[in-house]
Amino acid sequence: MPPGQGSLGAEADLAVVGAGAAGLYAALCGARVGARVALISATPLAQTASYWAQGGLAAAVGPDDSVELHLADTERAGRGAVRRSAAQTLVAEAPARLADLQSLGVRFDGDRVGKLELGLEGGHSVRRVVHAGGSATGRRMLRQLSALVVAQPRIAVLEGGGARVSALWMVDGHCAGVCLQDGRLVRAQAVILATGGDAALWSRTTNPPGSFGAGMLLARAAGAALADLELVQFHPTAVTGVPGREGFLITEAIRGEGATLRDSNGERFVDELAGRDEVARAIQVRMDQTASESVTLDMREIDPARFPNVFTALREAGVDPSRELVSVAPAAHYAIGGVLVDLYGRSTVPGLYAVGETSCTGLHGANRLASNSLSECFVFADRAAADALGGAAATVSAEAGQGHAALGAEIAAPSRQTRAAMWEHAGIARTREGLRQLLDCPDRIAALTARFALERKETRGVHQRLDFPATDPALEHRHLVIRDDDEPAWETWN
Numbered sequence: 001m002p003p004g005q006g007s008l009g010a011e012a013d014l015a016v017v018g019a020g021a022a023g024l025y026a027a028l029c030g031a032r033v034g035a036r037v038a039l040i041s042a043t044p045l046a047q048t049a050s051y052w053a054q055g056g057l058a059a060a061v062g063p064d065d066s067v068e069l070h071l072a073d074t075e076r077a078g079r080g081a082v083r084r085s086a087a088q089t090l091v092a093e094a095p096a097r098l099a100d101l102q103s104l105g106v107r108f109d110g111d112r113v114g115k116l117e118l119g120l121e122g123g124h125s126v127r128r129v130v131h132a133g134g135s136a137t138g139r140r141m142l143r144q145l146s147a148l149v150v151a152q153p154r155i156a157v158l159e160g161g162g163a164r165v166s167a168l169w170m171v172d173g174h175c176a177g178v179c180l181q182d183g184r185l186v187r188a189q190a191v192i193l194a195t196g197g198d199a200a201l202w203s204r205t206t207n208p209p210g211s212f213g214a215g216m217l218l219a220r221a222a223g224a225a226l227a228d229l230e231l232v233q234f235h236p237t238a239v240t241g242v243p244g245r246e247g248f249l250i251t252e253a254i255r256g257e258g259a260t261l262r263d264s265n266g267e268r269f270v271d272e273l274a275g276r277d278e279v280a281r282a283i284q285v286r287m288d289q290t291a292s293e294s295v296t297l298d299m300r301e302i303d304p305a306r307f308p309n310v311f312t313a314l315r316e317a318g319v320d321p322s323r324e325l326v327s328v329a330p331a332a333h334y335a336i337g338g339v340l341v342d343l344y345g346r347s348t349v350p351g352l353y354a355v356g357e358t359s360c361t362g363l364h365g366a367n368r369l370a371s372n373s374l375s376e377c378f379v380f381a382d383r384a385a386a387d388a389l390g391g392a393a394a395t396v397s398a399e400a401g402q403g404h405a406a407l408g409a410e411i412a413a414p415s416r417q418t419r420a421a422m423w424e425h426a427g428i429a430r431t432r433e434g435l436r437q438l439l440d441c442p443d444r445i446a447a448l449t450a451r452f453a454l455e456r457k458e459t460r461g462v463h464q465r466l467d468f469p470a471t472d473p474a475l476e477h478r479h480l481v482i483r484d485d486d487e488p489a490w491e492t493w494n
């Protein structure tokens with residue numbers, strides 16, 4: 001049944017699309033202030049990026065830490081492109097969101113005297129990353145949050161294949177609900193997209209297959225602006241050459257505890273705790289120099305009890321990291337760009353919000369500081385839910401029978417060819433010739449990513465142009481945004 005023409009499925013104050021960290025928390029925040037929430041998720045929990053998160057959540061709570069230090073690290077990692085107001089919001093509010101998660105029953109790991117145990121990751125100048133169950137952070141958080149969602153009578157959960165959102169429902173230019181693939185229409189006074197990122201558009205990825213930019217497509221079809229699509233972070237250490245574990249991420253926190261990277265001659269070649277962009281690039285260069293498909297990670301000195309799910313997953317696949325080196329190579333990991341939003345998660349379309357990885361707040365600049373993304377999910381989900389329920393959005397009534405489905409490109413997983421082409425032409429090192437080959441790609445987000453990447457004629461953070469190897473000072477704090485005229489244009493954010 002075409003979207004928007006089916007039976008009226010439900011009515012809510014707030015419709016939240018996606019049940020990862022950002023969506024679950026937004027739904028809980030909405031219900032907590034008395035709203036009726038419809039939470040819609042196309043996939044089971046284990047297929048969210050959030051469930052797979054290992055390292056943890058960054059918040060300035062250590063005795064040697066401060067919000068100023070967290071801000072400085074975020075800005076240094078972001079390579080001259082961080083939107084300061086967004087980063088300030090994140091660092092200021094992350095400790096309160098962490099406390100809230102604890103009060104909701106998420107149990108983070110503590111030391112012997114019960115204080116939060118803090119991990120160190122690349123780019124952080126102090127220990128700042130809280131985790132749960134060692135490297136099972138995402139799994140632990142999502143289990144607790146989803147249990148709370150299920151027990152919350154004001155949240156109606158719609159999940160499974162039929163609950164895939166295929167279009168946004170528009171009334172007089174205002175987003176007033178969502179159309180589901182099975183024909184149902186969920187009307188709401190505001191919609192929060194929390195559909196995750198698009199790193200699964202690349203063939204080598206750490207992400208679940210559903211992370212192909214659905215939220216960006218939905219928002220764009222409704223006329224929302226998208227920003228920074230060329231900025232995609234590559235994680236340095238994804239497992240390779242191990243059947244059944246291709247792309248499995250080995251958390252940076254393991255390098256924080258002393259694991260080292262070695263080339264095919266057994267030599268170290270990079271500061272393992274440098275920023276992700278630097279480490280990923282150094283690995284790629286060393287692989288090219290040594291004509292290898294991978295480098296190795298030496299975890300033999302690491303206590304397996306600290307990172308149980310990493311050691312278990314590798315041992316189940318026949319590799320024992322306590323005895324042998326593990327082959328790793330970079331993989332597409334995190335969408336820095338996405339639906340352009342302000343500090344309350346508002347997109348450029350009234351009534352439409354975006355939070356978590358599907359959004360672009362600008363806080364990551366051109367290179368995300370490790371573990372800032374989970375914090376971003378919680379900080380901005382809380383803000384968006386409050387704004388959506390308290391602001392002008394709530395005064396708009398979405399009458400049954402009015403409105404239309406905002407239809408754009410089909411919301412479909414990319415083909416194998418598209419994913420291979422993205423890896424080849426929009427991977428760690430890009431050129432004009434390669435990117436131009438993606439312009440006719442049938443996947444709209446893939447083609448747009450190439451258009452954005454062609455416009456950024458410099459190397460900055462995660463975006464490396466072999467034909468423009470220098471950073472252009474004129475592009476400091478400049479971001480590419482596509483609005484109504486369908487042409488990416490430069491804007492300055494501070």
Ligand SMILES: Cc1cc2nc3c(=O)[nH]c(=O)nc-3n(C[C@H](O)[C@H](O)[C@H](O)COP(=O)(O)OP(=O)(O)OC[C@H]3O[C@@H](n4cnc5c(N)ncnc54)[C@H](O)[C@@H]3O)c2cc1C
Binds near residue numbers: 137215334
């Ligand atoms: C392996 C891995 C490890 C990571 N480790 C860390 C870490 O340690 N610390 C950190 O800060 N970040 C980490 N990240 C990044 C972080 O996990 C993600 O950025 C974050 O979890 C994204 O959360 P989200 O809620 O925005 O999206 P997701 O968790 O991806 O959830 C997306 C949801 O949207 C739903 N959805 C998508 N399309 C539709 C549709 N059309 N209709 C209905 N539902 C839809 C999906 O079913 C899913 O429920 C990691 C990422 C990966 C992949």
